[in-house]
Amino acid sequence: MQIGIFENAEQAGQKAAEMIAQVVGDNPQAILGVATGSTPDPLYAQLRSWHKDGKLDLSACQAYALDEYVGIAVDHPERYRNVLLKNLVWENATGLKAENLHTLDGNSTDLAQAAQSYDSEIQALGGVDIQILGIGSDGHIAFNEPGGSLTSRTHIEVLTEQTRKDNARFFNDDIDQVPTHCLTQGMGTIMSAKAIVLLATGAGKAQAVKQLCEGAVSAFWPATILQMHNNVTVLVDEAAASKLELKEYYCERWSKL
Numbered sequence: 001m002q003i004g005i006f007e008n009a010e011q012a013g014q015k016a017a018e019m020i021a022q023v024v025g026d027n028p029q030a031i032l033g034v035a036t037g038s039t040p041d042p043l044y045a046q047l048r049s050w051h052k053d054g055k056l057d058l059s060a061c062q063a064y065a066l067d068e069y070v071g072i073a074v075d076h077p078e079r080y081r082n083v084l085l086k087n088l089v090w091e092n093a094t095g096l097k098a099e100n101l102h103t104l105d106g107n108s109t110d111l112a113q114a115a116q117s118y119d120s121e122i123q124a125l126g127g128v129d130i131q132i133l134g135i136g137s138d139g140h141i142a143f144n145e146p147g148g149s150l151t152s153r154t155h156i157e158v159l160t161e162q163t164r165k166d167n168a169r170f171f172n173d174d175i176d177q178v179p180t181h182c183l184t185q186g187m188g189t190i191m192s193a194k195a196i197v198l199l200a201t202g203a204g205k206a207q208a209v210k211q212l213c214e215g216a217v218s219a220f221w222p223a224t225i226l227q228m229h230n231n232v233t234v235l236v237d238e239a240a241a242s243k244l245e246l247k248e249y250y251c252e253r254w255s256k257l
Ligand code: F6R
Pocket: 034, 035, 036, 037, 038, 039, 040, 066, 067, 133, 134, 135, 136, 137, 140, 141, 142, 143
């Protein structure tokens, strides 16, 4: 696990964007794993800006979302498909085509089947080429909440109260409007990615980042399973890095890589 500590969220996002641009530069048909939530906003803004300037084009890429709320209205702005369309597709944002943006169907009449067929698609690809991740304050990755299997495949999940509280800001600050269930890629699905870039910014993520990088591998902090992946880069701002015990060493190692 390589850990890069940046002054602010914009710089961390910029580094993540550079890593995506590198993968797409090497393979214009790259398969990207994309996260929602607010953490990747600076990253997506950078991708849009490079696309506008003709420096980056995702038109031959495929993208797979991590998760989706169950039962959310198809036109709800917080439906993750809509969030990703807005960030990456609409108005020729990055060149990514709507038909190449793959998302889970949280309104399927057979959610288990929707999860399974989505997982099979990713499995058939041998995992995505580069997976972008955020992290929940309770240590979740995608929506794999504490206490779940660390080898799970795409499945239905019940959101913790903490996650629903954290996400209430997207739903008029009303926790009752936040869906209770979701479909999420499993930890095993995410671990099949060839490279993983996790972004975490803000003091609210400091404890989760501490566990992710320095805690024991445990289902209590699901993100810790990433310690078992051989190509993970964690990009954090100073606030999210504030609880790291070996912070100075990580900075030294990052500067000498
Ligand atoms: C979203 C996702 C979640 C978020 C996490 C952090 O697709 O998979 O794991 O990354 O909840 O959310 P933000 O970035 O809003 O703090």
